[in-house]
Amino acid sequence: MNITISDLSKMTGLAKSTISGVLNNKEGFSEKTRQKVLQTAAQYGYVPNEIARGLTSRFTKTIGLLIKDITNPFYNHITKGVQEVAAEHGYTVFLCSSGEDHKMEVEQIQAMVGKRVDGLIIAPLLEEVSFDHIYALKRKKLPFVLLGNIPGLDCDTVEFDDYSGGKQVTEHLLQKGHTRIGFVNGLNTSKAGKLRFAAFQDTLFAHSITTDPKYIFKEAKSLSDGYAIGNQLIAMEDRPTALVCFDDVIAMGVIKAFDNAGLKVPDNLSVTGFDDIELAIFPLTTVSIPTLEAGKALAQTLIDRIMQERVSKSKHIVFEQKLIPRASVKQL
Amino acid sequence: MNITISDLSKMTGLAKSTISGVLNNKEGFSEKTRQKVLQTAAQYGYVPNEIARGLTSRFTKTIGLLIKDITNPFYNHITKGVQEVAAEHGYTVFLCSSGEDHKMEVEQIQAMVGKRVDGLIIAPLLEEVSFDHIYALKRKKLPFVLLGNIPGLDCDTVEFDDYSGGKQVTEHLLQKGHTRIGFVNGLNTSKAGKLRFAAFQDTLFAHSITTDPKYIFKEAKSLSDGYAIGNQLIAMEDRPTALVCFDDVIAMGVIKAFDNAGLKVPDNLSVTGFDDIELAIFPLTTVSIPTLEAGKALAQTLIDRIMQERVSKSKHIVFEQKLIPRASVKQL
DNA sequence: TTGTAAGCGTTATCAG
DNA sequence: CTGATAACGCTTACAA
Numbered sequence: 001m002n003i004t005i006s007d008l009s010k011m012t013g014l015a016k017s018t019i020s021g022v023l024n025n026k027e028g029f030s031e032k033t034r035q036k037v038l039q040t041a042a043q044y045g046y047v048p049n050e051i052a053r054g055l056t057s058r059f060t061k062t063i064g065l066l067i068k069d070i071t072n073p074f075y076n077h078i079t080k081g082v083q084e085v086a087a088e089h090g091y092t093v094f095l096c097s098s099g100e101d102h103k104m105e106v107e108q109i110q111a112m113v114g115k116r117v118d119g120l121i122i123a124p125l126l127e128e129v130s131f132d133h134i135y136a137l138k139r140k141k142l143p144f145v146l147l148g149n150i151p152g153l154d155c156d157t158v159e160f161d162d163y164s165g166g167k168q169v170t171e172h173l174l175q176k177g178h179t180r181i182g183f184v185n186g187l188n189t190s191k192a193g194k195l196r197f198a199a200f201q202d203t204l205f206a207h208s209i210t211t212d213p214k215y216i217f218k219e220a221k222s223l224s225d226g227y228a229i230g231n232q233l234i235a236m237e238d239r240p241t242a243l244v245c246f247d248d249v250i251a252m253g254v255i256k257a258f259d260n261a262g263l264k265v266p267d268n269l270s271v272t273g274f275d276d277i278e279l280a281i282f283p284l285t286t287v288s289i290p291t292l293e294a295g296k297a298l299a300q301t302l303i304d305r306i307m308q309e310r311v312s313k314s315k316h317i318v319f320e321q322k323l324i325p326r327a328s329v330k331q332l
Numbered sequence: 333m334n335i336t337i338s339d340l341s342k343m344t345g346l347a348k349s350t351i352s353g354v355l356n357n358k359e360g361f362s363e364k365t366r367q368k369v370l371q372t373a374a375q376y377g378y379v380p381n382e383i384a385r386g387l388t389s390r391f392t393k394t395i396g397l398l399i400k401d402i403t404n405p406f407y408n409h410i411t412k413g414v415q416e417v418a419a420e421h422g423y424t425v426f427l428c429s430s431g432e433d434h435k436m437e438v439e440q441i442q443a444m445v446g447k448r449v450d451g452l453i454i455a456p457l458l459e460e461v462s463f464d465h466i467y468a469l470k471r472k473k474l475p476f477v478l479l480g481n482i483p484g485l486d487c488d489t490v491e492f493d494d495y496s497g498g499k500q501v502t503e504h505l506l507q508k509g510h511t512r513i514g515f516v517n518g519l520n521t522s523k524a525g526k527l528r529f530a531a532f533q534d535t536l537f538a539h540s541i542t543t544d545p546k547y548i549f550k551e552a553k554s555l556s557d558g559y560a561i562g563n564q565l566i567a568m569e570d571r572p573t574a575l576v577c578f579d580d581v582i583a584m585g586v587i588k589a590f591d592n593a594g595l596k597v598p599d600n601l602s603v604t605g606f607d608d609i610e611l612a613i614f615p616l617t618t619v620s621i622p623t624l625e626a627g628k629a630l631a632q633t634l635i636d637r638i639m640q641e642r643v644s645k646s647k648h649i650v651f652e653q654k655l656i657p658r659a660s661v662k663q664l
Numbered sequence: 665t666t667g668t669a670a671g672c673g674t675t676a677t678c679a680g
Numbered sequence: 681c682t683g684a685t686a687a688c689g690c691t692t693a694c695a696a
Binding site: 002045047048049050051052054055060062069070071073076077079080083087092093094095096097104108110111112113114115116136139140223249252253255256259277278279280281282283 | 429614
């Protein structure tokens with residue numbers, strides 16, 4: 001069905017190794033043979049079987065990418081970055097989503113290992129979860145780079161400074177005169193959420209401000225979660241004056257709820273997010289995160305590691321987060 | 333580095349074929365051997381080399397997905413759908429983006445064919461472009477399904493009824509009393525755009541309404557394109573009263589421009605989009621498109637075709653588009 | 665400059 | 681019930 005190198009060998013009367021050599025641009029073939037091979041290959045639409053090639057060469061020119069949800073702007077920008085540099089270097093990428101489910105994460109990684117990817121980029125669940133599968137990778141000496149880090153695990157990482165981001169928004173809110181501030185956190189399995197929240201609490205504590213526990217929400221992960229929380233807030237008589245959301249998507253959900261109820265942001269509630277997603281046309285004060293660049297860095301780091309045959313020591317890249325003040329926070 | 337079946341063979345003292353048989357749940361092995369194999373395999377963390385497996389079995393359990401831009405909600409929802417169904421059936425998916433570039437499209441498909449995917453899902457450029465690479469697939473008898481259709485090419489397809497969508501919005505606008513209506517089209521390579529625009533023109537024509545050519549824009553593909561067009565519109569003294577945009581992302585760009593200029597939608601301009609993306613918290617009148625479902629249908633159709641060994645005749649699935657009236661259109 | 669042969673990790677076939 | 685052996689399509693010594 002698919003033409004092979006031995007087919008070409010028979011057709012041209014040349015040996016398989018000759019065909020292979022020419023096709024791989026090796027030196028030392030007469031122009032005549034070279035032409036003959038190239039021509040008949042083109043004529044019959046020969047496409048080398050990379051999979052057979054991978055068997056001998058130990059390289060599949062494939063990398064795996066495991067993210068949480070392709071539908072989330074944060075992850076699809078990372079994906080785009082990975083994609084771009086992978087393609088530049090001739091790699092194809094397997095895309096897998098864990099959907100924030102640990103079992104799925106383990107399975108998908110396993111599947112990609114089985115398919116003998118040359119390396120893996122993983123955005124793992126980082127809290128309240130076992131890392132056995134990641135350690136297994138390390139033991140196998142399969143190159144991989146993590147988005148985020150696992151304490152005590154020495155490997156390449158790309159990270160964002162979430163603590164700083166959390167601190168920046170909180171201080172901004174404080175400066176604007178807010179003292180009754182709520183926080184909507186993401187999933188418990190997210191380390192970014194843990195760090196942002198820690199920064200939030202620490203910063204408030206440093207200013208001797210305490211938060212009412214009823215202003216703290218958890219486990220939000222979608223626009224509809226944000227929407228539901230927005231409605232809870234609307235129903236409270238002593239609402240906070242400001243709300244820090246784990247990401248822009250959630251923030252948009254909250255804003256939508258207020259909008260639907262005829263309330264205004266920031267007049268009735270100041271709202272902030274994280275990610276600075278382009279689609280949020282609402283002038284949302286947020287913390288920008290260089291996701292596209294991080295994706296590129298992720299892929300570049302992995303490819304470097306694959307080439308170097310894992311000699312050099314681990315690389316750790318940290319991207320800064322930066323507050324983007326816009327109009328969703330009111331000066332009190 | 334990676335443990336193989338022959339390693340297991342040596343360790344257990346059993347033959348390779350025995351190991352292979354047990355691992356693949358074949359009948360006819362004593363419970364004793366079975367246990368022995370399974371146990372040592374687990375002990376040493378054996379992961380079958382799918383790539384070697386693929387060499388003999390002719391199946392790689394991998395499918396390829398080629399889209400235009402993962403960052404666009406339309407495509408990432410399709411991707412999510414494909415992903416889900418693929419994972420359910422034990423397939424891993426290669427994700428490639430053409431970035432709306434024909435050369436890239438050809439190359440990426442070529443790469444995936446080289447990696448011997450079992451089948452391909454392609455969202456190809458459909459206008460002003462050659463289809464040689466698609467015909468080559470057909471000749472190779474490699475299963476594939478298209479998002480959209482190519483006239484004269486008999487293959488599985490999943491489509492949206494873009495003409496109907498275009499007609500629905502246009503009629504809606506007419507009903508609301510608009511007669512000076514503009515249109516922002518997507519790229520020339522998009523058939524969806526061609527169809528939506530044709531419906532737009534036909535519908536206006538049927539109502540004996542003509543559009544001013546200066547109200548027609550082309551080649552928009554991003555929020556910033558929409559933004560720029562919004563600004564052009566703002567600068568016009570005789571603006572249209574309504575604007576049909578190729579998709580929600582572009583529409584959001586237009587709205588953003590108006591917002592920034594202190595103008596209001598729909599008071600100063602009625603705007604509509606396509607896709608009904610969740611993130612558009614602005615109450616945008618749009619045409620909803622079941623992208624997630626389409627993604628699932630795409631994957632299911634492909635997998636069916638792979639199993640059936642391409643006997644049955646081509647399947648064509650058409651998803652309807654549906655107008656979702658919201659508040660971005662003003663009653664005149 | 666070209667050809668032969670072995671090997672990559674599996675599965676399949678066919679004896680034992 | 682188990683074990684050799686060939687085959688999948690390619691690369692790579694090594695030989696001619």
